[in-house]
Structure formats: structure tokens, C-alpha cells
Amino acid sequence: MDSNRYLAPTIYSLISITIFITIAQAICVPIGSSRSDPAPTPKPSYTLSQDSDGSPLKDITGKIGDLLHSAIANNPLTGNLDPALMKMCNATDNQELCITELVPLLNGKNDADSVIRMAVKAASDYTNLALMEAEKLAADPSISSRLAGIFTDCKDSYSDALDNFQEALQSLPAKDSGTMGSMLSAAITDFSDIDDFLEGYTTTLPEYNAKLVKLTSNCINVTSEVLLARIFAATTQFP
Incomplete structure (x- = not known):
């Protein structure tokens, strides 16, 4: 765009x-x-x-x-946004969020691996904030044991999402876009599970999840854009 x-x-x-x-x-x-x-x-x-x-x-x-x-x-x-970074962020579903979250982390870098790594880092960092919020809610002595158990399930799902982000990053050196996409999609599923756990309850966690889904979707979009660019570069090398 x-x-x-x-x-x-x-x-x-x-x-x-x-x-x-x-x-x-x-x-x-x-x-x-x-x-x-x-x-x-x-x-x-x-x-x-x-x-x-x-x-x-x-x-x-x-x-x-x-x-x-x-x-x-x-x-x-x-x-003064770098054109290469602009192109990657324009390929995402949430362009402004991509720019505001990535630019402060990149420190002038615009190569594909750095953009992917920082996009995943932004999602991971925000997941940690959501996890801390879930821990605080679970520790509230005024809530019922049932709700405390639900918040514990939420904590587990956030931890699973962090593991999925880590596995996605581990697949980056090998440029294994298939594994990366699967792990990022699994993280989105984790956030959706939390929303399901909290159905009927009023808490702050769904707000975290809404942004986390956008951040993770951007990771998938950027990864797909990089993959397409590499495929195009490889095919243009041959007549």
C-alpha cells in the first residue's frame, strides 16, 4: 500500500x-x-x-x-522511514502497528531476518506483559477458586505462546518458513483459547489478546512477504 x-x-x-x-x-x-x-x-x-x-x-x-x-x-x-521496512509493514494487516512496534527495536536495520526477529520479539514482549497480568489476577485472594483456576489456564496458554515464539525464532537461521508459520499460528490459537476460557467474565486479558493477535498476524505477514521475495529472487536467476 x-x-x-x-x-x-x-x-x-x-x-x-x-x-x-x-x-x-x-x-x-x-x-x-x-x-x-x-x-x-x-x-x-x-x-x-x-x-x-x-x-x-x-x-x-x-x-x-x-x-x-x-x-x-x-x-x-x-x-524518514526506510523504504524496505515500509514495504514489509505495508504487506501486513496492521501497518501502523507494525511501524510503531518495529521501528524502535530495529535501530536502523532493515534486513529481512532482523525485521522478522524484532516482529516476533515485539509479540513476545507483549505476551510477557499479559502473562504478568494473568499472574496478578490469579493471585487475587478475593476471587473464587474456579476463576483462579481459569486464570491459571490463561497463564499456561501465555507460556505456550512464548514457547511457540521461541521455536519460530529457532527456525529463522534455517529459513524454515513452514515451521515459523506453524508456530506463529499456534500462538494465535493460544490467545484465542484464553478468550474462550474467559467467556462470560470481565477482565483485562481480552484487551491484551486483541493486540497480541494483531502483532502475531504481522509476524506471519512479514514472514510470508520475505518468503515470496526470496522465491522471486531465486526464480529470476534463471531464464
Whole structure:
């Protein structure tokens, strides 16, 4: 997905909003004081403020320029993001999450193995946070023994997911994309199992799981993108 697809609507919206606000602020429209005030309402006066050079549009265009510069610099899908990393993240189901979670971990690296490793690390780190939350919930003395047992099952599933992430990383040096995909899919199943355990209960864990499924799906997407790129590179070597 091309980043311009996101940038163009932003630019058009900023232009429209800026022109509207600037003209609205420049128009003086006095309003009558109250319904009981018999004094006549003054006739509205419409005056565009002008710069010293007599051009009322100079201020408008200046504001538009400032806003456009800010929009381009702060757009999460543009800016100084490496094109190779952009391509990989655009291949995922959750592009913005891919960028925000991976960029801080990569430290400028953009090779395929580093991106896959850091994508799995991001999912693993967040799984550890969910596991700590499950441990805290299970240790709450005010809950029933049944609910404590459910939280214990949740802890086991999070631990299984961490094992699956570890096995996925172990298959990376051999470029065993089949095993990696299977392990990542198994982790998603672990998170779905936890949601099933907690059906009918109100806890914070489903919120963790929703993000974990997105993070893990991104891992699968990136792995698939890398595999396709390698297959294409191999086939183009032969006539």
C-alpha cells in the first residue's frame, strides 16, 4: 500500500480546514446583544485582513504551508522511514502497528531476518506483559477458586505462546518458513483459547489478546512477504 494513499487525504483536509478557519476569523459579524435589547443590530461588516503588502491570501498560504510541512513530517507512514521496512509493514494487516512496534527495536536495520526477529520479539514482549497480568489476577485472594483456576489456564496458554515464539525464532537461521508459520499460528490459537476460557467474565486479558493477535498476524505477514521475495529472487536467476 503506497504511503501517498494516506498522505493525500490529509493534505486536502488541511487545506480546506485552514482556508475555512482563516476566512472565518477574518470576517467580522457582530451579533445583537439579546432579544430584550431594543437597540438595532448593526449591519455586518465583511473585511479580509491584509498583510503589509496588501495581499489577504498571504497569511492563508503561509498557514497552509506550515500545516502541510507538519503533516508530512509527522505522518507515521511517511517521514524518514526506510523504504524496505515500509514495504514489509505495508504487506501486513496492521501497518501502523507494525511501524510503531518495529521501528524502535530495529535501530536502523532493515534486513529481512532482523525485521522478522524484532516482529516476533515485539509479540513476545507483549505476551510477557499479559502473562504478568494473568499472574496478578490469579493471585487475587478475593476471587473464587474456579476463576483462579481459569486464570491459571490463561497463564499456561501465555507460556505456550512464548514457547511457540521461541521455536519460530529457532527456525529463522534455517529459513524454515513452514515451521515459523506453524508456530506463529499456534500462538494465535493460544490467545484465542484464553478468550474462550474467559467467556462470560470481565477482565483485562481480552484487551491484551486483541493486540497480541494483531502483532502475531504481522509476524506471519512479514514472514510470508520475505518468503515470496526470496522465491522471486531465486526464480529470476534463471531464464
